Amino acid sequence: MKTVTDGNSxxxxxxxxxxxxxxxxxxxxxxxxxxxxxxNGQLIKGFESALxxxxxxxxxxxxxxxxxxxxxxxxxxxxxAPRHAFPPxxxxxxxxxxxxxxxxxxxxxxxxxxxxEHVELDHNHPLAGKDINFExxxxxxxxxxxxxxxxxxxxxxxxxxELRAFAKEKGIRGFSRMKKADLITALSEY
Numbered sequence: 001m002k003t004v005t006d007g008n009s010x011x012x013x014x015x016x017x018x019x020x021x022x023x024x025x026x027x028x029x030x031x032x033x034x035x036x037x038x039x040n041g042q043l044i045k046g047f048e049s050a051l052x053x054x055x056x057x058x059x060x061x062x063x064x065x066x067x068x069x070x071x072x073x074x075x076x077x078x079x080x081a082p083r084h085a086f087p088p089x090x091x092x093x094x095x096x097x098x099x100x101x102x103x104x105x106x107x108x109x110x111x112x113x114x115x116x117e118h119v120e121l122d123h124n125h126p127l128a129g130k131d132i133n134f135e136x137x138x139x140x141x142x143x144x145x146x147x148x149x150x151x152x153x154x155x156x157x158x159x160x161x162e163l164r165a166f167a168k169e170k171g172i173r174g175f176s177r178m179k180k181a182d183l184i185t186a187l188s189e190y
Contacts, residue, residue, distance in 0.1 A: 002141050004054045006039030009142040012051070015135045019063075024127070033139050037185045044069050047134060054138045061135045066128070073129040080118045092119065097126075105176030163187065 004010055011033040016025040027034050036042050038051055046068040050060055066072055085100075086092070092114045098121070099108050109121035163183040167175030172186050 001055050004038055004051045004138065004141055006052070008038045009035065010038055010051065010138060011035050011140040011142075013137045013139060014047075017133045017135075019131055019133065024132070040181065040185060042182065042185070047136070050134070050136060051138070054136070056138055056141055059135065059137045061133065063131070063133050065131050069130070069132050070125040070127040071129075073124050077123040078112065078120065079123065080120050083114065083117055083119055086119065106174075 013027045013033055014025070015023060015028070017023050038048060042048075043051075044064070046062060046064040050062045054060060083092075086098075092111060094111055094113060096111045097108060098111060099106055101107070107123060109123045110126070112120040112122050114120065160180050160183070163180060164175050164178075166187055167178070167183055170187065172183075175183065175186070178186065
């Protein structure tokens with residue numbers, strides 16, 4: 001029986017819940033599996049560790065503390081920005097998720113408060129500081145990635161800049177922070 005090991009490309013469904021049962025994400029509601037390369041650092045460690053050793057068709061429930069998931073809330077990730085950094089017609093709303101351009105590329109934040117001069121922004125992951133649960137169903141295990149991998153052949157000769165341009169065209173989120181291997185994997189899923 002085939003089991004998941006590092007280097008496998010897998011297809012899975014998952015449902016993420018908080019300890020009280022509230023659902024925060026469900027791949028089935030989107031109608032498509034999540035496709036990942038295990039051991040590539042695409043997933044939070046607790047989730048990726050749970051995949052190792054799973055077999056096709058197996059379902060597993062995992063409970064992760066905030067430290068095992070997205071970490072604790074980092075006070076230094078809460079910053080104050082000048083209100084004029086936003087477009088003049090921007091409609092501010094507490095709790096609204098916004099995206100901007102930082103020195104390393106796109107950044108996302110949540111508006112915590114605002115006044116006539118400043119906006120307080122939280123750059124922590126939305127699930128930081130929260131214990132979470134996942135129900136994982138392993139749908140399919142593909143062969144371990146090798147040097148003859150089709151995606152590597154298709155994209156391996158391109159520069160990082162070219163791969164980022166392809167990813168931007170495809171609408172892949174977070175492409176500007178991805179390493180070359182991550183971009184190749186993301187692009188091969190499209």
